[in-house]
Amino acid sequence: MxxxxxxxxxxxxxxxxxxxxxxxxxxxxxxxxxxxxxxxxxxxxxxxxxxxxxxxxxxxxxxxxxxxxxxxxxxxxxxxxxxxxxxxxxxxxxxxxxxxxxxxxxxxxxxxxxxxxxxxxxxxxxxxxxxxxxxxxxxxxxxxxxxxxxxxxxxxxxxxxxxxxxxxxxxxxxxxxxxxxxxxxxxxxxxxxKQIIKINPGKPINSTVTEIYYDVKENVVERRVNKDLIWPKIRAGMPFSTLEINNWVINKNINGVDYTAYAAVIINPYSNVFVLLFIMSxxxxxxxxxxxxxxxxx
Structure with missing residues (x-):
């Protein structure tokens, strides 16, 4: 041409x-x-x-x-x-x-x-x-x-x-x-x-978990890294956002005080697929x- x-x-x-x-x-x-x-x-x-x-x-x-x-x-x-x-x-x-x-x-x-x-x-x-x-x-x-x-x-x-x-x-x-x-x-x-992430939500998996505990004012109280069994749930989110596989919220008591930990989040950058398709389009x-x-x- x-x-x-x-x-x-x-x-x-x-x-x-x-x-x-x-x-x-x-x-x-x-x-x-x-x-x-x-x-x-x-x-x-x-x-x-x-x-x-x-x-x-x-x-x-x-x-x-x-x-x-x-x-x-x-x-x-x-x-x-x-x-x-x-x-x-x-x-x-x-x-x-x-x-x-x-x-x-x-x-x-x-x-x-x-x-x-x-x-x-x-x-x-x-x-x-x-x-x-x-x-x-x-x-x-x-x-x-x-x-x-x-x-x-x-x-x-x-x-x-x-x-x-x-x-x-x-x-x-x-x-x-x-x-x-x-x-x-x-x-x-x-x-x-579902095609990219192969996971069985009905079966727990061993994972290295980073737990972050917050008080009522959302200040970080403690961070812990340990091995734990998690029951994964897939939250697909929107296209172009990262995929989170998590077991949502964990509530624990530290020194007599109740804290909430948002833990066991596994990030999968599947959004890169959409970004690639976006650029190619x-x-x-x-x-x-x-x-x-x-x-x-x-």
Whole structure:
């Protein structure tokens, strides 16, 4: 499949030249929506704390990015513009790369450039004028940030796939597709747990147990490491979380005082399976989108 940086650059310029006014107006409208959300949260009890700011950024990027991405290749689904778009002297890979640049690079950069000043102003009002000690949310380079980045890239790749897959009501059908995949992962979670973890809940197993005893104020009183028979129960949890096999709570008496020990927890990092599938899904949707777009051109 042909790929040229020069043709890709021309496609990017062409997309901007034809849609710059629409993109500018859309960005202003989206800024107005975010500003309204910020004002609403300023009237709430918690104010504009870091959790609220993180939710605004997460939902704004995911939701707005998905809606925006479904419009980039929108001309393909219209009779008049579809033919001219398909007749452009560029390969399917180049057209898809152009859409990926707008959806995964240009959109988040523009979103952050618009939203962060609004958040900074909102935090200033919340902190100095209203009197709530909140601070500006800054993305940390931790596991949550990685999951957020992967989620954004996956949702954008699914939006691109929806654009080349559906001809009408792309946004609505794309959202339905995301929901079906999301709930499909949840439903398959317990099945995968049983396949990955082979254990007989009705039979005790020997294990090295670390017991931690807490008082009523949840202060650690004592730690013990010993051998014990445990009756395991599988708590599957959510996808992308570690699996816990445990016998829940142990109550013991130390020096005449009753304490509770949350003990006998065996951690299995089966979430790595989901993380691997998560990462693989991003190029997978990009690949099938490219083949689907190539079919349209043929």
């Amino acid at each position: 042909q790929f040229s940086i020069q043709r890709l650059w021309l496609l990017v310029r062409k997309q901007w030249g034809e849609n710059k006014q629409l993109y500018a107006l859309g960005l202003l409208a989206y800024a107005g929506i975010i500003a309204a959300i910020i004002i609403y949260n300023l009237t709430e009890f918690e104010g504009l704390n870091e959790r609220v700011q993180g939710n605004i950024i997460f939902m704004g990027l995911i939701g707005g990015g998905f809606a925006f991405t479904t419009t980039i290749l929108g001309p393909l689904n219209q009779k008049l513009t579809g033919i001219s778009t398909l007749m452009l002297p560029a390969s399917a890979l180049e057209k898809l790369a152009m859409a990926a640049i707008y959806s995964m690079i240009i959109f988040p950069v523009c979103f952050i450039a618009v939203v962060y000043p609004l958040l900074a102003l909102g935090v200033y009002i919340d902190h100095h004028l209203i009197g709530r000690p909140n601070s500006l949310y800054l993305v940390k380079g931790d596991q949550n940030a990685l999951y957020f980045l992967l989620t954004f890239l996956l949702v954008q790749s699914m939006a691109l796939f929806s654009t080349v897959l559906f001809k009408r009501y792309v946004l609505v059908k794309g959202v339905i597709l995301v929901m079906v995949i999301f709930f499909g992962v949840l439903v398959s979670n317990s099945f995968l747990v 991003i190029p997978f949707f990009g690949l099938i989108s490219c083949f689907k777009l190539k079919e349209k051109q043929l």
